[in-house]
Amino acid sequence: MINSESSLENASTRVQEVVSDVTVTAHNLSRRFGNHSAVRKVDLELKRSEVLGLLGPNGAGKSTTMQMLTGNLAPTSGSVQICGVDLIKNPLGAKRHIGYLPENPPLYKELTVDEYLQFAARLHNVDLSKTNDVLIDVKRRCGLEGIGKRLISALSKGFQQRVGIAQAIIHRPEVIILDEPSVGLDPNQIREIRDLIKELGKSCSIILSTHNLSEVESVCDRVKIMNHGVVVYSTALAELKQKALNLEQIFEQYTLKNE
Ligand SMILES: Nc1ncnc2c1ncn2[C@@H]1O[C@H](COP(=O)(O)OP(=O)(O)OP(=O)(O)O)[C@@H](O)[C@H]1O
Structure with a gap:
């Protein structure tokens, strides 16, 4: 009896894991x-x-x-x-x-990378007090360190695409x-x-x-x-x-x- 109960519990845990594994x-x-x-x-x-x-x-x-x-x-x-x-x-x-990078990335090229990512953080309801840390983290993940003050219009297409991906993941979507x-x-x-x-x-x-x-x-x-x-x-x-x-x-x- 104890065995069958615990195996039922295990099965139920496994089902939950399987369910939550699907995004x-x-x-x-x-x-x-x-x-x-x-x-x-x-x-x-x-x-x-x-x-x-x-x-x-x-x-x-x-x-x-x-x-x-x-x-x-x-x-x-x-x-x-x-x-x-x-x-x-x-x-x-x-x-x-969800984080989304559309076919035409929604970049405001007259902004600097930092200004744009701050804007994206606001749109995604990132806690204001955490914005600086979030920006540091997302720039590290996307290889944008050191270019926060550059205008997006002055970046190569590859770096603009990184900025597009950075705005998509700034709120750490699953x-x-x-x-x-x-x-x-x-x-x-x-x-x-x-x-x-x-x-x-x-x-x-x-x-x-x-x-x-x-x-x-x-x-x-x-x-x-x-x-x-x-x-x-x-x-x-x-x-x-x-x-x-x-x-x-x-x-x-x-x-x-x-x-
Ligand atoms: N807003 C729209 N109004 C009318 N037709 C549309 C619209 N958006 C897409 N379509 C049509 O729907 C079909 C699918 O388009 P979609 O852009 O999803 O294809 P895709 O696989 O992404 O193509 P691509 O690789 O060229 O971007 C196409 O025939 C397209 O012309």
Whole structure:
């Protein structure tokens, strides 16, 4: 009896752990623009410390999906839960757990890095008395030490992207959503941004969108390929490796055949 009770307790603890381990759940997510179906019936689940890549050609529906996952665009149908909070019923509660870098980072380039990050901290309700410490920490994490007084307009594209990521993580969200984080960067900047994403992925859940297969292979644990608004393929990268499958061939197979 004692054994079965304790095993019940253990099972219940395990269930709680499994439940709390999931940070993002999207079910049946769809979005129409007039008659055009931009995203159809996307299901998605993300765990802590997992990096998910959304891969797809132009117009596949990646940005639309991310805008719905971050509460920036209302879905036509479907549901999203962020850390157990329903994004549609409780948007403010859910958004507290999300950091978002949109395709066009919302930078005020006439501000210095520090001024902009202070502004971002206010927007994310960071405790005023902690702002200085938070800025020091986020600049360290994003490799922005020593450039707090520089105007954002004077920074390279790679450093501007770091500032964009810094504003997304300033409130230490559990879920980070990055829309094409390395687009327009040179190879060195791409490597640095990927290293940063890998580092962030150790403690957060990350969803990133990209056209770049090598980006998925170097930073993601799982990939979903989208085409014409639908998830057409989904796998763990470890499984691809184990089966010696080639992501480029799979991408072509699932995105070219319906062109
Ligand atoms: N506000 C909008 N109004 C009308 N159509 C839209 C709108 N936003 C996106 N679309 C359409 O929805 C489809 C999906 O677009 P989306 O930007 O999500 O694709 P994507 O995969 O992110 O593409 P890209 O890689 O080029 O950024 C496209 O056909 C696009 O034209």
